[in-house]
Amino acid sequence: MTTATRTPAPAPQAVSAARGGHLAAVLALAAFETRRLLLRVPVLVAFALYAAYVVWHTRTSWDGYPALHDADRATQGAPLLVGLAVLLGVNQAMLRSRRHDTERHLGVLVLPQWCRTTAHLLSAAAVALLTAVCVAVQFTWEALKPGAVGQGSPGELLVGPLCVLLLGASGAVLARLVRSGLAAPLAIVLCLFYVLLSSAESGEDSASRWLLPLVRETGGHTYPSVLLGRPAAWHAVYLAGLALTLALTAVLLSGAARLWSVRAACAGAAVLTVVGAVGQSGGLPPATEQARVRYSATPQEVHECTDHDGARYCAFPEWTPRTADWDRALKGVTALAGDAAGDRALVVRQRVEARHGLSSDSAIPPLGAPGEVTVGTSWGGNRVPEFTTAVAGVLVAGSEEDAATVCDGRTVTVMWLALAGRPDPVADLRRVRLDDSDTGSALVISQTEPTYMTAAHTEVVRELLDRPRAEVAAKVRANWRELTTPKVTTDRVAEVLGLDAPEGEDSCL
Numbered sequence: 001m002t003t004a005t006r007t008p009a010p011a012p013q014a015v016s017a018a019r020g021g022h023l024a025a026v027l028a029l030a031a032f033e034t035r036r037l038l039l040r041v042p043v044l045v046a047f048a049l050y051a052a053y054v055v056w057h058t059r060t061s062w063d064g065y066p067a068l069h070d071a072d073r074a075t076q077g078a079p080l081l082v083g084l085a086v087l088l089g090v091n092q093a094m095l096r097s098r099r100h101d102t103e104r105h106l107g108v109l110v111l112p113q114w115c116r117t118t119a120h121l122l123s124a125a126a127v128a129l130l131t132a133v134c135v136a137v138q139f140t141w142e143a144l145k146p147g148a149v150g151q152g153s154p155g156e157l158l159v160g161p162l163c164v165l166l167l168g169a170s171g172a173v174l175a176r177l178v179r180s181g182l183a184a185p186l187a188i189v190l191c192l193f194y195v196l197l198s199s200a201e202s203g204e205d206s207a208s209r210w211l212l213p214l215v216r217e218t219g220g221h222t223y224p225s226v227l228l229g230r231p232a233a234w235h236a237v238y239l240a241g242l243a244l245t246l247a248l249t250a251v252l253l254s255g256a257a258r259l260w261s262v263r264a265a266c267a268g269a270a271v272l273t274v275v276g277a278v279g280q281s282g283g284l285p286p287a288t289e290q291a292r293v294r295y296s297a298t299p300q301e302v303h304e305c306t307d308h309d310g311a312r313y314c315a316f317p318e319w320t321p322r323t324a325d326w327d328r329a330l331k332g333v334t335a336l337a338g339d340a341a342g343d344r345a346l347v348v349r350q351r352v353e354a355r356h357g358l359s360s361d362s363a364i365p366p367l368g369a370p371g372e373v374t375v376g377t378s379w380g381g382n383r384v385p386e387f388t389t390a391v392a393g394v395l396v397a398g399s400e401e402d403a404a405t406v407c408d409g410r411t412v413t414v415m416w417l418a419l420a421g422r423p424d425p426v427a428d429l430r431r432v433r434l435d436d437s438d439t440g441s442a443l444v445i446s447q448t449e450p451t452y453m454t455a456a457h458t459e460v461v462r463e464l465l466d467r468p469r470a471e472v473a474a475k476v477r478a479n480w481r482e483l484t485t486p487k488v489t490t491d492r493v494a495e496v497l498g499l500d501a502p503e504g505e506d507s508c509l
Helices: 012-038 041-064 079-094 113-143 154-177 183-200 207-211 232-256 260-279 286-297 317-341 383-397 410-419 425-432 455-466 469-478 490-496
Strands: 304-308 311-315 347-350 372-375 442-444 451-453
Touching: 012 041, 012 079, 012 113, 041 079, 041 113, 079 113, 079 154, 079 183, 113 154, 113 232, 154 183, 154 232, 207 232, 232 260, 304 317, 311 317, 317 347, 317 383, 317 410, 317 469, 372 383, 383 410, 383 425, 410 425, 410 451, 410 455, 410 469, 410 490, 425 455, 451 455, 455 490
Parallel strands: 311 347, 347 372
Antiparallel strands: 304 311, 442 451
16 A cells, blocks of 8 residues: 655745745846846947937037927937847847757756746846936936927837837747747838838828827927827827737746736736827817917917017017027117117017918918017027018018018118128028028028018128128118118119129019
8 A cells, every 4th residue: 555645835935935036036137138238239339329319419409499398209219229229139138048059958947937038128128227317318408408498298208218118028029929030130120111111100180100109290390389289198108008018928928828917917018008099099189279270370369478678579488488589689680770770669479380280381471560570489590590580671671571572672771680790690691591592692581481682682781791880880770761761772772881783683583
């Protein structure tokens, strides 16, 4: 007669110790794999390029006058490069045992495969955290610039790190589904193909575009944040849920399918993904549509106005700190005109055109009210001489609407007033002309309607800019009435200002 023996069940303390040992082993392996991942050549190159891009782009972005609700979205594209390197690195790390034929040795270890997969996923999460630090540095750099306005969105700032985590989890899933080292490079090619074609994304009213990791706006203009209508928070929830779902799927595929906690967590992550997808699919909110009409058609209803030495500046709420910059540029023009234009009470109004969507390049119609000048939402660089040209046009013609039709000798007075007070007048002359020239005829760019400079206008303006500013300013003030008379010829303006008649053509389009 044989006696059956039963192996005693492990004591609760032994089970707890085993679980604690697994956790410690997973964390130790995660630290090891994180170091290896960060030292891989593709990841090092990706971070080097990322850092170079941040320094190169952020140093001169928005000419030093960023809108932070645009700057947050500018942090999203570059992390994709890091994410692709992480996809490749995680995938190759998880296939390392197959390449080296050591899987049978790992199979006898106490640490199961799903724990090793978790360690690889934690290494990807560590790189995502490092990417978040880079995003924070880039955005903080923009926020600390003296000309920064607006506020950033946490949801937009999370997109870059979440994309890195998502791509790392994708590399882990690929390693468990396809036991070939070619799967990750092929996936990278497909991702790059997506990036190249992402500029042709669906229209703004398409909810399906938010299923992609990055959602870009094709318009080049800056708008008040209330007009954006981007479901940034829901999109971050969607990306986080999708990354967690892929990560937990990789764990399940690694042998954790029998663990109810992992199955429940994967189901919860899938629910989180669906919730985020539904939350971001609502389309453009009606309140945003109404705000776009209001800000475009009746901006005075939302303006906040301040006075600076006789001039009034009406800006959207986020731009009120910038009125001092506008005032310095305006005073540089009015100081040249002196008392001759002192009777014009100037009102600077900030305006946008958003009724046709953020990707539209619709022109802003010129203001017809006397003394009112349009200023846009961008500043610095070319925008400054464009603004001073608009101010000079209103001083000379009376209104933006009248200034848009000027194409006689008054153009010389307008352009000299606009540029003579600038640090580099000739360079600014090139900046405001469509063809970037300082000779011949050209269109002069404006926030509203462009104007035209003939070759004769350009010739006289260039000669005036080469002369002492005080000397020319005295003649302009003394002959203000004649220089601003409609239909005055360019030859007469040159004669009044002490110049020879221009040789270039003087016919308008």
